[in-house]
Amino acid sequence: MLRRRFIAAGASASALASFGVRAQQVTRLLVGATPGGGTDIVARALAQELTTRLGHQFIVENRPGAAGNIAALAVAKAPTDGSTLLLSYTSHAINASLYPSLPFDPQKDFTPLAGIASLPAILIARPTLPANDVRELIALAKREPGKLNVAIAGMGSANHLAGEMLKRDAGIDIVGVPYKGTGPAIADVVAGQIDLAFAGVATVQQLVKAKRLKALGVTSEKRLAAFPDVPAVAEVLPGYAYSSWYGLFGPAQMPAPLVARIADAARAALGSELMRARFRDEGLVPMGTGPDEFGAFVRSQGLLTLFKGSRSSPEPAHQGA
Known part of the structure; x- marks a missing residue:
């Protein structure tokens, strides 16, 4: 029995080595965001599952800044042996539209491994806004063009894009006000200093239930089970749908067997009841x-022209964390 265990362990190590992954290796999973946010939460849940499934340790390393570009650049320059991976989010595809001189190509310099999760948003409003749903909001914005504003919790974020899509599809003029984070943006909507914001379900659901915010619509194609009385924006603007997303990337030119091994493990991880429960709690x-x-999905997300000509205040309205 003991001999068979040694043989099995040796075979496992050999298999890992043949895919460019040493059994004793530690894989760094880089995250271009601060600890505690949505990307970090997804990364830590995934790292735990991959450690179990691939037989070596995955550790999350936070490298926030520049809308995820700092972490992405480190992975773009990393070895192709699976020792450094990237858990990125929607801005990975959007940043090429916002930063004309990126030090990497978001598509050519990375190997897409797996789509991990998506997150619909809720369009929320200050409690005193004289509109109770998207239809009333559009009518109000058309009566008073340029007078309403919407918080942007991060330039180039998924919520930024959702707002630009709403303005384009509805043909309305709402001024974007950039913030440095979701927390201060939502706080100002609650306080009535900002009219509107898009936010993840988990971020605002308690505030909506406590009636400290109005929920005008959801960005999913259909209504969410958690908010059956809140219509989808698509009920007013057919075809409107947008969710932020999280995905796993490696550097370009990773060996095909290694790509398959990591991708299979990531997809299997999503079947874990522990991970699925965590995702449900976060609205993922x-x-x-x-x-x-x-990879095809990321390429489609990169074809963006919505930010050109959008009206936004040049500086963040609030610097708080």
Whole structure:
């Protein structure tokens, strides 16, 4: 029995080595955001599952700044042996539209491994806004063009894009006000200093239930189970749908067997009851797409022109954390 265990352990180590992953290796999972946020939460849940499934340690390393570009650059320059990976989010595809001189190519310098999760948003409003749903909001914005404002919790974020899509599809003029984080943006909507914001479900659901915010619509194609009385924006603007997303990347030119091994482990991790429960608590929807499908998805997300000509205040309205 003991001999068979040694043989099995040796075979496992050999298999890992053949894929460019040493059994004793530690894989750094870089996150371009601060600890405690949505990206960090997804990364830590995934790292725990990958450690179990691939037989070596995955550790999360936070490198916030520049809308995720600092972490992305480190991975773009990393070895192709699976020792450094990136858990990125929507801005990975958007940043090329916002930063004309990126030090890397968001598509050519990375290997897409797996789509991990998506997160619909809720369009919320200050409690005193004289509109109770998207239809009334559009009518109000058309009566008073340029007078309403919407908080942007991070330039280039998914919530920023959701707001630009709403303005484009509805043909309305609402001024974007950049913030440095979701917390201060939502706080100002609650306080009535800002009219509107898009936010993740988990971030605002308690405030909505306590009637400290109005929920005008959700960005998913259909109504959310957690808010059955809140209509989807698509009920007023057919075809409107947007969710932020989280995905796993490696540097370009990773060996195909290694790509398959990591991608399979990531998708299997999404079947873990512990991970699915964590995602439900955060309002996340598992994606589970593999390298080809996820790569095509990222390319489609990069074809953005919505930010050109958008009206935004030049400086953040609030610097708080």
